[in-house]
Amino acid sequence: MTLHKSAIDRLCKRHVPLSDYSTYGVGGLANYLAMPETSADLAELLQDCKRLGMPWYIFGMGSNILFPDEPNKDMVYISLKRLVELAVRDDKWYVASGTPMSLLSLMGLIGGGDSLDFTFLLPGCVGAGIYMNAKYNASQVCDILDTVYYIDTMDPGLSVRSIPASECQFAYKQSIFQHHPWIIIGADLNTPVSSEEQISSTALLLQEWKTRGSHPSSLPSFFSFFLGEVHALAGRGIPTPQSMLDIIKYRTSKRHFDYPSCGSVFKNNYDYGVAIGSLVDQLNLKGTEYGGAIISPHHGNMILNQNHAKATDILYLMNVITEAIHQRFGFIPEPEIVLV
Numbered sequence: 001m002t003l004h005k006s007a008i009d010r011l012c013k014r015h016v017p018l019s020d021y022s023t024y025g026v027g028g029l030a031n032y033l034a035m036p037e038t039s040a041d042l043a044e045l046l047q048d049c050k051r052l053g054m055p056w057y058i059f060g061m062g063s064n065i066l067f068p069d070e071p072n073k074d075m076v077y078i079s080l081k082r083l084v085e086l087a088v089r090d091d092k093w094y095v096a097s098g099t100p101m102s103l104l105s106l107m108g109l110i111g112g113g114d115s116l117d118f119t120f121l122l123p124g125c126v127g128a129g130i131y132m133n134a135k136y137n138a139s140q141v142c143d144i145l146d147t148v149y150y151i152d153t154m155d156p157g158l159s160v161r162s163i164p165a166s167e168c169q170f171a172y173k174q175s176i177f178q179h180h181p182w183i184i185i186g187a188d189l190n191t192p193v194s195s196e197e198q199i200s201s202t203a204l205l206l207q208e209w210k211t212r213g214s215h216p217s218s219l220p221s222f223f224s225f226f227l228g229e230v231h232a233l234a235g236r237g238i239p240t241p242q243s244m245l246d247i248i249k250y251r252t253s254k255r256h257f258d259y260p261s262c263g264s265v266f267k268n269n270y271d272y273g274v275a276i277g278s279l280v281d282q283l284n285l286k287g288t289e290y291g292g293a294i295i296s297p298h299h300g301n302m303i304l305n306q307n308h309a310k311a312t313d314i315l316y317l318m319n320v321i322t323e324a325i326h327q328r329f330g331f332i333p334e335p336e337i338v339l340v
């Protein structure tokens, strides 16, 4: 395919290993990968894709997706990880899609509230957090939203639209965005802006993230960045609350950041009433290996990439779990990770 000088030429890197853009460290070479920093660049890129008949795939930090070993040659992979902004607009916090969710917890901490604490050390960007309605314990991303801004890719003008959070059909790991060809650009939060100090310190944090934290989709560097920032805030007299200390304890005890993974592989089945991790435990499947992948010995609902795993190794182990749960417990678990 011959391409004219275009947004695709300007914004896409060529022949990029998708494994560098996924916390699973899995994925073959993409012919085209872009990380637009503005919604105008994103819209231009999408217009080009439409004009040239090239498919695209939107993602964030890649902490909930399994890229293929052999990507589609014409696909334009678009990570919004650099579409980063946290600003006050009309007295509300506006957060752009690529901003890490975990940054919200630090912003909340500076402001003195606790409603954003649950996002601490939750991998991934705000856009995907809204798309997946990411959660920790009883708190979900939908709890902190006021309005979501998105592009409807069927709209020829690709204009930005808005939808109140109350109309986003949020439920356990579900949102309206999973059922429409919409790209989330950002959102207004329902968390109040507390002070000038919160605004200026949040701007500094965001700058830190852009210069030091935002590049690799690596779980250890994600963890060390946010742990370092919370310690720095403690050094400035903003102590780490117990809820965040508990998160550090939980995620390190489950070894969340030691091996490449995408967190929980399956959604819990609340009708059945027992977490998938416990069912895998009952089935004695923890520690089962295939190729370079292993069912985590520490958390039955995580499959780790322990040694250059292929997507097919992870899919194989997902299948092992699915069949065993179906046979013993009578239901088919629904994948949480998105298979690209």
Ligand SMILES: Cc1cc2nc3c(=O)[nH]c(=O)nc-3n(C[C@H](O)[C@H](O)[C@H](O)COP(=O)(O)OP(=O)(O)OC[C@H]3O[C@@H](n4cnc5c(N)ncnc54)[C@H](O)[C@@H]3O)c2cc1C
Binding pocket: 023, 057, 058, 059, 060, 061, 062, 063, 064, 065, 080, 097, 122, 123, 124, 125, 126, 127, 128, 129, 130, 131, 132, 133, 134, 135, 136, 177, 182, 183, 184, 185, 219, 256, 257, 261, 262, 263, 264, 338
């Ligand atoms: C160690 C570990 C622990 C985890 N713990 C939790 C947890 O406690 N709770 C939890 O809920 N999740 C957890 N996850 C999963 C992950 O953090 C969330 O699903 C997160 O929302 C994914 O963000 P991302 O930017 O990495 O999304 P990606 O993996 O990049 O994308 C996920 C999906 O969102 C879509 N998407 C991304 N951005 C947009 C956008 N702007 N507009 C429209 N669609 C979009 C993609 O197409 C894809 O389908 C964990 C993951 C890891 C690796």
